[in-house]
Amino acid sequence: MTYFLCMIIFAIGLYAVVAKRNMIKIIIGIMVMEYALNMLFVLFGYRQGGRSPILEKAQTITNIVDPLPQALILTAIVIGLATTALMVALAVRIYEKYGTFDITKIRKLRG
Amino acid sequence: MTDINVILMLMIVGSIIAVETRDMLSCVVVVGVVGLFQSLAFLVLKAPDLAIVQLVVEILSLVILLRVIIRKEASEPQHHPDYFPMLVGITLSLLALLFVHPILRELPQFGQPVMRVAKEYIENGMKATGATNLVSAVILDFRAYDTLGEAVVLFTAVCGALIVLRKTGRKKKGEPETEA
Numbered sequence: 001m002t003y004f005l006c007m008i009i010f011a012i013g014l015y016a017v018v019a020k021r022n023m024i025k026i027i028i029g030i031m032v033m034e035y036a037l038n039m040l041f042v043l044f045g046y047r048q049g050g051r052s053p054i055l056e057k058a059q060t061i062t063n064i065v066d067p068l069p070q071a072l073i074l075t076a077i078v079i080g081l082a083t084t085a086l087m088v089a090l091a092v093r094i095y096e097k098y099g100t101f102d103i104t105k106i107r108k109l110r111g
Numbered sequence: 112m113t114d115i116n117v118i119l120m121l122m123i124v125g126s127i128i129a130v131e132t133r134d135m136l137s138c139v140v141v142v143g144v145v146g147l148f149q150s151l152a153f154l155v156l157k158a159p160d161l162a163i164v165q166l167v168v169e170i171l172s173l174v175i176l177l178r179v180i181i182r183k184e185a186s187e188p189q190h191h192p193d194y195f196p197m198l199v200g201i202t203l204s205l206l207a208l209l210f211v212h213p214i215l216r217e218l219p220q221f222g223q224p225v226m227r228v229a230k231e232y233i234e235n236g237m238k239a240t241g242a243t244n245l246v247s248a249v250i251l252d253f254r255a256y257d258t259l260g261e262a263v264v265l266f267t268a269v270c271g272a273l274i275v276l277r278k279t280g281r282k283k284k285g286e287p288e289t290e291a
Binding site for chain 2: 001002003004005006007008009010011012013014015016017018019020021022024025027028029031032035038039042043044045046047048050051052053054055056057062064065066067068070071072073074075076077078079080081082083084085086088089090091092093095101
């Protein structure tokens with residue numbers, strides 16, 4: 001149920017990427033898909049009634065959530081920001097050249 | 112585990128609004144709201160590091176997206192609705208959900224992870240690295256090569272954005288200076 005709700009967010013992003021004509025909408029769709037996948041990984045590592053993966057020196061804590069997906073997602077979020085910036089830079093360049101964000105109007109090459 | 116489901120449903124509603132709104136400014140703002148909900152969900156899922164990073168990244172990406180759409184097309188032009196791509200998009204999304212549903216049922220139940228690799232980290236992480244925060248122990252010690260590789264990816268993406276956006280060397284003769 002929880003995983004499936006997460007995948008619905010992914011499907012909405014996929015719909016935006018496939019069906020929308022505005023480049024900014026497509027970038028937003030990719031961002032939404034990123035959110036869904038990051039969320040899915042963290043959901044995999046969650047343990048019922050668990051604690052955050054921060055230990056203390058004195059006591060031994062056993063019921064903490066899985067730290068591995070969190071560590072992988074931590075860098076993936078930042079890379080998502082960088083790729084979003086790259087896509088936005090390309091969109092800005094295309095807007096300067098063609099004067100529109102509509103992908104159906106920028107088919108013809110103007111060298 | 113109802114609170115995480117509620118947050119996920121709010122994220123679904125937010126992303127539908129973000130995809131379907133015509134006004135670009137509200138569209139970008141709603142994406143920011145979805146990201147902030149995700150930060151909240153990370154807090155509920157006991158991932159405080161991720162919540163902080165998500166908050167910062169969300170604000171930065173909101174600023175970047177606002178920088179693009181400001182003084183450009185304020186809203187999507189009202190073109191005649193094109194039903195073919197819409198139909199293809201809906202079909203693809205439903206197919207993706209259909210294929211992913213049996214896979215998700217095979218996975219371990221939500222709230223009971225397997226934690227075969229993580230058990231090692233939890234038992235020895237403190238002794239081996241001296242870090243109390245296990246997430247930083249994993250990214251900076253156990254899987255430091257992973258982090259190095261991802262830093263390379265990050266560097267490449269930033270270099271690409273800077274090269275695409277740079278001004279010098281792109282001027283042709285007779286072409287006026289355009290503002291980025």
